[in-house]
Amino acid sequence: MSTTVTTKTKGFPLPSSLKVIAGTEQAQAAYPYYIQFTKEDDDRFWFYNSMHFPEPMSVFDMITAEAAYCALGSANTRVHCLPTTLGIDYRVLNGRVYIGGNAVADPDEVAKRTQEFQKRAFYYYANWERLFAQWKNKMMALIREAEALPKLDLPEFEPLEHVHAGRGIASNHYILDTYQRTLEGYFRMWHHHFEFLLLGYGAYLTFFDFCKKAFPEISDQTVARMVAGLEAEIFRPDDELRRLAKCAIDLGVEGQFREGVSPDEVIRSLKQLGEPGAAWLRELEVSRHPWFNINVGDGFYHYHRSWNDDLSMPFAALPGYIANAKRGERLERQTDKLMAERKQLIADYRELLETAEERAAYDQMIELAHRVFPYVEGHKFYCEHWYTNLFFNKIREFGALLARHGFFPDTEDVFQLSHYELESAIVDLMTSWSNGSLPRGPERWPAIVRERKAAIAEWAKHETPPALGPVPDIIDDPAIVMLWGITRENLDTWLTAGEQPNSNEIKGVAASSGVVEGCARVVKSAEEIDRLSHGDILVCQVTNPSWAPVFQKIAAAVSDIGGSMSHAAIVAREYGLPAVVGTGTATQKIKDGQRIRVDGGRGIVTLLE
Amino acid sequence: MPSSEIIGWFADIGLSDRPTVGGKGGSLGELARAAIPVPPGFVVRTAAFERFLSALEKDEPIRTRVEALDENELDKILALSQQLRARLENSMLPDDVNSEILAAHAELCGEGNNPPLAVRSSATMEDAADASFAGLQDTYLWTIGTRATVRCVRSCWASLYSAASITYRRKHGLPESGVAMAVVVQAMVNARKAGVMFTRSPMTGDRSVVTIEGSWGLGSSVVGGEVTPDRFVIGKITGEISVREISDKHVQHEPAPGGGIQDVETPEEFRKVPCLSDAEIVALRDIARRVERHYGRPQDIEWAIDYAGEIHLLQSRPETVWSAKDRAPVARPAENPLQHVMKIFGGRR
Secondary structure: OOOOOOOOOOOOOOHHHOOOOOOOHHHHHOOOHHHOOOHHHHHOOEEEOOOOOOOOOOOOOHHHHHHHHHHHHHHHHHHOOOOOEEEEEEEEEOOEEEEEEEEOOOHHHHHHHHHHHHHHHHHHHHOHHHHHHHHHHHHHHHHHHHHOOOOOOOOOOOOHHHHHOOOOOOHHHHHHHHHHHHHHHHHHHHHHHHHOHHHHHHHHHHHHHHHHHHOOOOOHHHHHHHHOOOOOHHHHHHHHHHHHHHHHHHOOOHHHOOOOOOHHHHHHHHHOOOHHHHHHHHHHHHHHHHHOOOEOOOOOOOOOOEOOOOOHHHHHHHHHHHHHHHOOOOOOOOHHHHHHHHHHHHHHHHHHOOOHHHHHHHHHHHHHHHHHHHHHHHHHHHHHHHHHHHHHHHHHHHHHHHHHOOOOOOHHHHHHOOHHHHHHHHHHHHHHHHHOOOOOHHHHHHHHHHHHHHHHHHHHHOOOOOEEOOOOOOOOOHHHHHHHOOOHHHHHHHHHOOOOOOOOEEEOEEEEOOEEEEEEEEEOOHHHHHHOOOOOEEEEOOOOHHHHHHHHOOOEEEEOOOOOOOHHHHHHHHHOOOEEEOOOOHHHHOOOOOEEEEEOOOOEEEEOO | OOOOOOEEEHHHOOHHHHHHHHHHHHHHHHHHHOOOOOOOEEEEOHHHHHHHHHHHHHHOOOHHHHHOOOOOOHHHHHHHHHHHHHHHHHOOOOHHHHHHHHHHHHHHHOOOOOOOEEEEEEEOOOOOOOOOOOOOOOEEEEEOOHHHHHHHHHHHHHHOOOHHHHHHHHHOOOOHHHOOEEEEEEEOOOEEEEEEEEOOOOOOOOOOEEEEEEEEEEOHHHHOOOOOOEEEEEEOOOOOEEEEEOOOOOEEEEEOOOOOEEEEEOOHHHHOOOOOOHHHHHHHHHHHHHHHHHHOOOEEEEEEEEOOOOEEEEEEEEOOOOOOOOOOOOOOOOOOHHHHHHHHHOOOO
């Protein structure tokens, strides 16, 4: 993963030169003290984590950064002991999350950590299947725990059965207890998330690195195709929609699914059809639990709701799937065919290697990548989707409770309180419930909530520098390279981005080959997905598994964020659509309705008008 | 007519026949026998050259006089070259050689037909993977009729005695007795477009791509460097076209009236238009892959596409530049396969 070393006098702005946007100082101060920039931070390199946090983060949502970096850091620093890197530090300014790696520079320290790493990581690799099976059990147990958290209730009088049973603990205690357990579960989930992740990526990158050296012109997407599996849970939600489409035809109720009809109307009309409609709705319930626990974002923002929370995304896809099935198209993903293609690809590249020695090394590396990569693909459904949905919805219950007691007008306002502040509001409420006096929160929070919402809206209007601080000579941190794809070459591009004349070309990662021209549909959020017509080119910030159904009707996909192994890339390859991902700026530079050309083999989007 | 000591039909010869049919002839035969589309033809074998030369040497020695030259005495080389070329070009062929060539010509062209032919030198050293001798001998395109064909065969032989060829041989101390030349006579492709391709990247040596260069008209404009060709790079395995550099192809080689070729200005509407469609690029890739598989090593190929859209290969020889490089293996198998991950996790040391 070496990157070229060039001398550059240019650098990015220092953190201290970046100002809090006027009028948002209080909102900025709401983030915990340990993630505010300090003077010392000027000496380090930071980059904006637009991949995971492309929009300003509300102060509650910052818990995702906190829990994730806590878990990532401990996995790297203390558990697997990565030789050359510790964890990731993060800071927040104007709602934007900047991160910086902690490299290990001292060779003796690297040597010591290498020994530890091999005792730990090599054990994981050697026992991967067993540990991964165990991981799934742990993760399911965690999900069941979260699902079993009690409903929140502060009744006027403690229920009689509690009293007769001699429970001896009043309901207000369980409000705080449930809140703390909710947070505890979320922090624990992120530890599970990172238990295998870096090791999985590392094995993949080992093979990737070999391929790039042996075949200097091989595309990232080709290596990705050799490694990617097809059985991951993340494909299941989309598979379920195809199954439901087929069910609708088999039951003769497909006529109820029409473009532009809301899920509520469809469900109402199905209920009126008697048994066939009821049968389909039963199948819907089977699919929903758990497979609709997939959210319309990466799961890092509270407003990335799941299909279960909002059925419009899956229902918008059903008419298309039904039409495809009626035309006789096979609805099931052709995994056997795709697996055969993968096998052939691996064999064909193997044949091109010059020596038996290289072929033997290639075999060793692809074997390891195939064993460990399923984790990288599979964990997301459980962590970023299923669990995260449970978590944010549980916090919503606290929001509803506090809103009922006048702490703020709207349930969703709860996300404008930090997790510490939320705990204080809960203690405020439990105190007032126990004392029979009024809570203090209703006087305090509404103004703060208003101010913070206004700050987020303001921050979203301002661009933020892609990086801060002195430019490092090299980027050698495997975590940063693996998870964010940041290389020294990227930084040089960022540094010169402002100097280039306006070009009608946008460069990105060549994710799925093919060339298509068409009408761009710039979709900023999942709610806008029904604006896509057949043959449009999807232009979005990031796509994620819940968007899979739109791929049946689009001609190509372009995203701001993502790499060759991103969801958009994998699905586009499967559908045979051109895709350019990780452009950084496509949603800003491309106008809705504009004609564009997408060259997915070269990673170039051309504005045609 | 069957193949003989004098004539070798493509179907009957292969690389192992190189000593008697030359590198180009052997390669074309090899391709034809592997069912790769090459224009039909035959080789006038080295034995014909030997008989011709023996007949000439009865009057006056040739080889001993060449061998006596000093590589630095350019004047003497030029004088002898001029004299020998004139002799070879103007002397009658021995009767048996002449009649066999005429018979083969008639069979290739068909009764009463006079299609255009290509007459190409096929030296026994040329195209060997270790000699960059290629290009020192002549090729005659679009020759029409028996007389022109026989004259071109003699001219090919005479080109062995060009000043450049003689100098090259003297410089490398190559014995004249080992110098022989076969001549390929084959149907000419009326190329709509033509060019070269390599079954690896000439830039990085990557074997997973095929690099194709092409332009309008006959391929001689590309081979001779008279036009900047369009350049395409396609994944050998994936079929992804990763590079399309479309150049301004100002000139093209076309058949001249009465034989030979001429420079023609490319019509304006074609100059900056890609000379190959994606389907053609893919089809060329398929053939390149078959040829490389057949030979078991990277190839340097000349191709043409006729007005009916058919692809023809005119030449294939081993790629020499990257194949000759000593390269450390990208990786060696590790006793513990897990050690490979240290490349990623172990830092740059």
